Amino acid sequence: MNHWAVQTDLSGAVDSALRHLQETQAPDGSWHGDYGGPVFLLPTLIAATHIIDEPFDRETEQDFIRFFKHNQNADGGWPLHINGRSYVYTTALCYVAQRLLGVPAEDLDLQRGRSWLLEHGGAANMPPWGKFLLALLNLYHYDGVLPVPPELWLLPAAFPAHPSRFWCHSRMVYLPMSYLYGIRAQAPLAPDIRSLREEIYCEPFDEVDYRASQMRCAPSDIHTPFSAGYRLMNRLLNAYEAVARKGLRERANAFVLDHVRQEDENTNTICIGPINKVLNMLCWHFAEPRGERVARHRRQLPEYLWKGPNGTHMQGYNSSKLWDTAFAVQAIRATGRMAEARDTVHRAHGYIDRNQVLEDTPHRARYFRDPSKGGWPFSDRNHGWPISDCTAEGLKCAIALGDHVAEPIAGERLDDAAALILGWQNADGGWPTYEKARAPSWMEALNPSLVFADIMIDHSYVECTSACVQALISYRDQGVNPEIGKRIEKAVARGRAFLLKRQHADGSWMGAWGICFTYGTWFAVSALRAAGLSADSEPVSRAASFLVSRQLPDGGWGETIESCWRGEYASSPDGQVVMTSWAVLSLLQSDMADSEPVRAAVRFLQERQRADGSWPDETFTGVFNRTCAITYDNYRKVFGLWALAAAETRLNAEAKARGSAP
């Protein structure tokens, strides 16, 4: 019997999902969607534009307020990410931001927010980043800010805790922070600030014990407590701050400002991420008031904004365009309808072609940068920071599209990408996000954020490793010289060993950037299969058993962000399209490819699909630093299509094997 016959019109479902994907392609060839979710970014931006006195137009500001109102929790507080529980960090920031936007303190929602805040210890109970921002606004005393002296940058680079060894996102936040701290940057004490001082603390502003509150934080906000090592270091930093000499401070400030300038120039003032974007802008506001550099930053800011149905907010990156486009291309390819989708594919190829990084950053060693030439970024080439897995997905697409486009990307550019990937592999066989490991793992203990985990160094990740392994294999398979071939073979073997070591006892892999085990498992299984493991090999079979054990009665899979911070599978009550698609894509590569669980999952995907080929919005699928959820708007249409297409391919292959039409 043909088990697949139960799937009514699978090819029709693929057709309509493909049509929907094609219809939503942007004119530049990419897929562009909301990259939101975090709630702490927008208030940070509003504080900064307030400090530089360059607010947004009234209409946009009203839309910011709409975002805040929409995302206020029933208890009165604000969450770290949309739909999360309340944090003191975001509650204080969202309260302050709305006041700066002109919402009166008597506003009923703000009153509820203030009550929640004061019940949870007030703004002196915020985690360090929040206090730092309040200090910039002149709403908090610098005595209560964890010292971040710029002089650390002047230490010999060989020093193991030198900031050049931090994960680039933390490094690029710490950089402008150390400048602003070094000069004790502070907005003037305007009347709105004066009244806010009386609204957000449990005690009168001048009676807050700032020094004692340096390390104080509400339990609701603590994910990674201060380590003993950090406490000791913080004592040393405070002692240093008490004796810091002016001459050295000025030298350090100049050094830091030069690095801020270089980051701005490398990224066309986009900066690596939203927080350092805002802080770099503030550096220039204080260093060169009303100068061209701060103006350029301010002009560029709207690129980070997204106007959604529930208000305008600040996104986690300037976009996720390259990443989404690379997956869209692979989903289309899985349909086997490249010829039908020719124009779409051409335009997507154009985007991938135009957005490869073609040169290293200037004086890269002096500015602590790895090579960039040949890499692909997450958003676009203007941003410029290449990422291991984005490079890998870009390379996979460039190779896959080589036969389908008139002007394939030149071979030397593919060579550069492959060389970059090879150069990024860590000693443990895994791949990091942006940069090869620069520091020992104990440095993670110096994480001062409390709110986030795994931010101090660039660790090796399952997803990055998997993408790099797959890309190297595709690159090798199109023919390389024996010497490179040998290097790739070794790199792949080490990557494979890394992945096998990371498999959990239950057969799963934990993802770090998607939620969560369904994501990690899909990446790992895909790489292991590409690297030669068979569908019935023990690791792949165990992964399949794990997935089947987590399938929900509706035929789907669904995970919540709890999976990420608990490190244990946390199921949602109902199946979710994206997680179900990841599970299907994994199972189809296993010895369970032809099984009732897969058929039930495909039925689930078909049932959830709307008439126009799309799927309705669901829970978050992305995460960072284990605690903050982030939206991948395009994942439903991309992975939904990919999973259905892979199932259809399988069905056709079976029919062919039996010598009958499907």
Ligand code: LAN
């Ligand atoms: C991203 C976005 C892309 C993401 C992938 C490429 C998907 C991933 O496979 C590797 C890690 C990476 C590059 C990533 C890392 C952390 C980022 C940069 C983000 C999730 C986007 C926003 C986040 C950044 C740290 C947010 C700013 C907040 C701070 C705590 C600094």
